[in-house]
Amino acid sequence: MINFLRGLPKVELHAHLNGSLSIESIKELAEKVYGQQSEEFAEMCERFISFEKGANLNDCFQKFAFVHELTSTPQGLDYATQLAIRDFARDNVMYLELRTTPKSNGNMTRRAYLETVISAIKRGTKQHEINVKLLPSINRSEPVAVAEETVALATEIAQNEPDIVVGIDFSGNPNQGKFSEFAPVLETARKHGFKLAIHCAEIDNPVEIREMLKFGMSRCGHGTYLGNSGFAHMKQYNIPIECCLTSNVKSGTVSSFGSHHLKQLLLADAPKVLCTDDCGVFDTTLSDEFLLATETFGLTQSQCIDLIIEAVQHSFATPEEKLKMKMQVYAYTRRQ
């Protein structure tokens, strides 16, 4: 099964750029950013050794902090984007939607951040067999004014890069920020033709869940606390739930793989896609997530193929790109 799943051309629709780098790739990034002979690199290697010994969630999130440090310059960000694309391509991901919050600091403006990622995507897709799109993220713990700037920049940049910048992600700490305050800027994004991928029902907040369902979205991130009526709503409106098994269990929003809501979605034949969220932080790959689903819920090879086709349909790709992806999947299955 694992060989079948590794070889299967896959579709990744929920991947945060900074969380997607494996420990090996973070090391590679550190080497490129600091130089192999530098003191900073030696110090970082020391810190890595402690990660490898015991990787609890705290360690996982510290990995995140490393990456933020390493991607705080245009060059580091460029490398990181290329490494993430390479890693997904190595796992035979044929189509990837990367999300990232444009950050401004002393080295970069938010515009430069987005331009750097886009230029790395262009080079990455030339080097590897993979199609990559970008969803600039709105971080709900930042002020609404930042979200407005992000959407304005995305709108402007998408005029030149309509094939790359295709949607907006709404994410960040679900305990911070109010969705209702971000709804107007998300509505502006939708009016400009962006698809919306919204982290929704990550925590049990019935008022916000109702607001989000009323507002609508193209895809729902996690949907852990939607409940049966929420799942029925998603099915009625054909909104897929991006299921991230390892992420949900390791971060504690779902108690075990067996109790993951993917089970209910499968039983209800509601739309769903399997994704990694932060495959570096949670030390997984999309192939591993599929394997977990086969082991936990007894999915067959043909059900895995159906899930990929479902992901193709719910991707923000063009109709031509979707057709090409389906052909790739069918060509692979014929060879098996």
Ligand SMILES: [Zn+2]
């Ligand atoms: Zn996420």
